[in-house]
Amino acid sequence: MSYGLYDHQRRYRRRFWVRLGKAGLWLGVLGVVAGFSYLVGVEQLKSREGSMQEELAAAIAAREKAERRAQQVQQIAQSHEIRANELEIRLQREIPSGDLAKLNELMARKLAEGVNPDRMAFVIEQTSNPQSCGQSETKRFVLPTPIYRGANTSVAFADGAITVTGEGVPARNMGGNPEAWYDPAKPVNIQFTDAAGKATQASGVLPLEHSLITADKEIRLTVAVGARSFVEVTGQVCRFP
Structure with missing residues (x-):
């Protein structure tokens, strides 16, 4: 009887220590796994932190590059603005x-x-401005219209060197019908012909001013409204040049 009790206790202790050893083994395995996981996690955190540091450095570098580029663009724009202002001033100075x-x-x-x-x-x-000029002379003539082209429709100045004539727009009566005389409120066309037959014209509402050079003379002419049907031409002959 005592032998059997002893054997039972020994088997019980053996199972206890086996279980305890297994438990310790599992705890050791779990500790190793936990330690490995911790180390892997730490390495991942370090790697992630390194990547974030690199991304941050890249972002800072990109921002600084963008800021430098913006400053360069601003300087270029200012240079172009200054150049444009210089060209505008030069254009105003050089173009008459x-x-x-x-x-x-x-x-x-x-x-x-x-x-x-x-x-x-x-x-x-x-x-030069000072000139030797003769006395002014005023003559008048009937300004022709498409309706009237009769006599006394031209005058001459400077001993016939310049002949003045022209044409106006017919005036209209109360009924809207055209008259023979010209309408002084409408533009007229005045023609100046020199002795060689060369003609120049001046158009617009009277009065009109015109100047011609012939030989050694400058003939200054002013054409203004006269009595009905007439225009008055004031001419002055000056030495030229």
Whole structure:
């Protein structure tokens, strides 16, 4: 009997220690797995942190690059604006305007017509405001219309060097019918013909001013409204140049 009890206790202790050993083994395995998982997690966190640091550095670099590019673009825009302002000032300074533009256009036309540039330069050089002019002379003539083309429809100045004539728009009566005389409120066309037969014209509402050069004379003419049917032409002959 005592032997059997002893054997039973020994088997019980053996099972206890076997179970305890298995439990310890499982705990060891779990500890190893947990430790490995911890190490893997730490490495992943480090790797993720490294990636985030790299992304942050890349973002900062991209932002700084964009800021530098924006500054460059702003500097380029300012340079272009300054250049545009300089060109505008230069354009205003170099391209003639007003009276100078008119003279430039006139000289270009005369050169195209074959006028000697040396002659033009001489004339301009000799031209000045003080001039020797004769007394003004006023003459009148009946301004022709499509209805009237009778006598006394022209006048001459400078001993016949310039002949002035023209045409107007017929006036209308209360009934709307055209009259023989011209309407002074409407534009007229005045023609100036020199002794060689060359004609120039001036058009518009009276009064009109016109100047012609013939030989060594400048003939200044002003055409204004006169009595009904008539226009008055005031001419003055000046030495030229």
